Amino acid sequence: MNFIGIGIRQRGAGFNTPHASDDARLKPVAERLSALLGAPVACSRDCVGAEAETAVAALRDGQVLLLENLRFHAEEERNDPAFAKQLADLADIYVNDAFCRMLGYRRSKVMGTKCFSLVAPDHREILRERMAKRLAGEQVPSRYFFQALARDGRKIDIEVAISLLDMNSGPPAILGIYRDVTEQRRMERELIEYKSRLERMVKERTAQLATANRDLKRLIAERKRNEAALERKNVALQEILDRINVEKDRIKDDIARNVEKLLLPALWRLRRSARGVEGAYLSSLEKNLKDLASSFGRRVSAPGLSLSPREIEVCNLVRNGLTSKDIAGSLGVSQKTICRHRDNIRKKLKISGRRVNLVSRLQSL
Numbered sequence: 001m002n003f004i005g006i007g008i009r010q011r012g013a014g015f016n017t018p019h020a021s022d023d024a025r026l027k028p029v030a031e032r033l034s035a036l037l038g039a040p041v042a043c044s045r046d047c048v049g050a051e052a053e054t055a056v057a058a059l060r061d062g063q064v065l066l067l068e069n070l071r072f073h074a075e076e077e078r079n080d081p082a083f084a085k086q087l088a089d090l091a092d093i094y095v096n097d098a099f100c101r102m103l104g105y106r107r108s109k110v111m112g113t114k115c116f117s118l119v120a121p122d123h124r125e126i127l128r129e130r131m132a133k134r135l136a137g138e139q140v141p142s143r144y145f146f147q148a149l150a151r152d153g154r155k156i157d158i159e160v161a162i163s164l165l166d167m168n169s170g171p172p173a174i175l176g177i178y179r180d181v182t183e184q185r186r187m188e189r190e191l192i193e194y195k196s197r198l199e200r201m202v203k204e205r206t207a208q209l210a211t212a213n214r215d216l217k218r219l220i221a222e223r224k225r226n227e228a229a230l231e232r233k234n235v236a237l238q239e240i241l242d243r244i245n246v247e248k249d250r251i252k253d254d255i256a257r258n259v260e261k262l263l264l265p266a267l268w269r270l271r272r273s274a275r276g277v278e279g280a281y282l283s284s285l286e287k288n289l290k291d292l293a294s295s296f297g298r299r300v301s302a303p304g305l306s307l308s309p310r311e312i313e314v315c316n317l318v319r320n321g322l323t324s325k326d327i328a329g330s331l332g333v334s335q336k337t338i339c340r341h342r343d344n345i346r347k348k349l350k351i352s353g354r355r356v357n358l359v360s361r362l363q364s365l
Contacts, residue, residue, distance in 0.1 A: 024069050024071055024072070025068065025069065026043060026066055026067075026068055026069050027043050029043075029066065030042070030043035030066040033064070033066065037064065039062075039064065040063075040064070041064045041065070041066055042055060042059075042063070042064070042065045042066065043065075043066045043068070044065060044066070044067045044068055045068055046067070046068050046072070047067040047068045047069070047070055047072075047073070047087065048073070048083065048086040048087060048090075049086075052067055052068075052090060053089070053090065055067075056090045056091075067090070079177065081163060081165075081175065084165070084175050085165045085175070088165055088175065099178060102148075102150075102156065102178070102180050103118060103148060103149075103150050103151060103156070104150050104151035104152060105151050116128065117149075118148055118149055119146060119147070119148055119149065120146070120147035120148065120149055120155050122147075123146040123147050126146075127146060130144075130162075131174065134162065134164055134174065135164075135174075142161060142162050142163070143159070143160070143161045143162070144159075144160060145157060145158065145159055145160075145181070145185070146158055146160065148178075156180055156182050157180070157181050157182040157184075157185040157186075158178050158179065158180065158181065159178070159179045159181045160176050160177065160178050160179075161176070161177045162174060162175070162176050163175045163176075259289045263289050267282060267285060267286050267289065270282055277326055277329055277330060280322060280326060280330075281322075281326075281330045283320065284316065284317050284320035284321075284322055284330075287316075287319075287320045288316045288320070305348050305349070306348060307345065307348060310341065311341055311344060311345055311348075313331070314327060314331075314338065314341045314342065314345065315345060315362055317330070317331075318342065318345075318358055318359055318362055319359060319362040319363055321359065324338040324339055324342065342358060345358065346358060349361055
């Protein structure tokens with residue numbers, strides 16, 4: 001077996017352009033490598049072209065050839081397929097430094113390792129099938145993902161772009177460009193997981209909203225039933241109130257008839273023999289009995305006026321024209337007390353301090 005070394009681009013002064021200076025020549029490297037190997041190491045003036053091909057063809061088994069630095073060709077930085085094919089024509093296996101660093105291996109270790117041993121076990125079979133189909137001329141994806149095994153046992157997500165190179169002589173070669181996409185794939189998995197979690201949250205929230213909507217509809221229906229029941233009760237209550245009003249009117253008519261038929265005749269007979277204050281009091285009593293079935297009694301007893309029973313009695317006597325002195329004598333209280341009642345009545349009728357006659361105001365009710 002022949003050994004061919006290819007100069008790989010390096011970082012540092014003098015290596016920033018495709019057209020490197022003579023300081024980038026690898027002849028000193030060939031001399032150092034020869035000392036390390038204990039065998040001669042030839043050095044070509046170019047890595048491709050007629051000179052490189054002639055030097056490779058002249059190699060015998062066991063000899064070592066170091067091709068010139070790739071940095072003397074602009075195609076090296078552009079991943080040019082034609083340039084890669086020229087390099088592949090010179091050797092059986094080529095592995096660059098970036099691939100070795102990605103997996104954590106030395107170049108010498110990779111060169112002596114079967115390629116499928118660097119692939120995760122669960123991805124090996126499909127890669128074998130694709131390689132066989134590609135070499136057989138069948139159509140297979142030129143770009144796909146698989147997992148490689150790093151030296152420390154980690155699984156690395158790899159995106160690979162495969163090209164089939166037609167060699168001038170011998171079987172075709174496969175050019176693979178590998179890219180570490182572990183972080184990208186991790187972010188994609190996290191994004192998928194986040195999307196799945198978000199979809200679950202949306203589904204759960206949708207279910208909660210659907211439940212809340214059903215509960216709201218149930219509450220609305222229940223409220224409508226309650227409102228309908230309340231409306232029926234209001235109608236029934238109104239009917240009861242109407243009946244009560246009818247009954248009140250009937251009672252009022254009965255009282256009026258009883259007053260006219262029973263009380264007033266007896267009062268008239270008493271008045272014939274009454275004199276002075278007693279006659280006036282009986283006249284007032286007669287008038288009050290007549291007003292019992294009228295609106296005055298109901299109005300002075302209304303809750304809004306807040307008149308006490310004694311004030312209502314004074315109102316009736318004042319309305320019938322009795323003086324404070326006569327009222328005091330008939331009720332058995334002092335005239336001063338009657339004056340205080342009259343003042344309270346004026347306040348509650350809201351005519352206090354106004355030039356309004358109390359008798360006229362009471363007679364207007």
